[in-house]
Amino acid sequence: DAKTTQPPSMDCAEGRAANLPCNHSTISGNEYVYWYRQIHSQGPQYIIHGLKNNETNEMASLIITEDRKSSTLILPHATLRDTAVYYCIVERSGGGADGLTFGKGTHLIIQP
């Protein structure tokens, strides 16, 4: 079973920031938070990951609460191409053969 809880769907206006929440209240100390997205008919795409500090890359920012029980993925200026299913995943990093456990994710729809 997925270790995360996400809203099934969200809407966001084009050009605005999209904030996608994720709850992971049972996260362990050695587990990272990963975000992937899947655009229709394509394979999942890695977005960003973090342990406890906030992270930013060219695609998005990841904000993790101090207790690490929840996080928010921020797409700063959403475009229509950001419409996709976004998966929040909690897993160990840097080794180990455990597969990523995908839940149902959040279907983000960017409105023109």
Add this chain to the structure above:
Amino acid sequence: DAGVTQSPTHLIKTRGQQVTLRCSPKSGHDTVSWYQQALGQGPQFIFQYYEEEERQRGNFPDRFSGHQFPNYSSELNVNALLLGDSALYLCASSFRQGWAEAFFGQGTRLTVV
């Protein structure tokens, strides 16, 4: 860089038949994992290959088997196909079994009739 390449892109098989799907990992990656994605669901982990050995398996029966070659490419074999095996099969490559920046292929759409 071609990224992760999967073949074929689409496949139709008859119940009871066997199928082989292929995956070439991203350049520099040595680990290949396979996932099954049913319609409307998230991908489900099948197994991972690293150093030509199966390292971990998800909750899938022995009808699902695989292989990794010295060049790190991989095959997924499914025997005695069932209608329920119809799904998108995804291959993901990474480095040394890590999940940071794993790359997924576009998948093979398998339809069992």
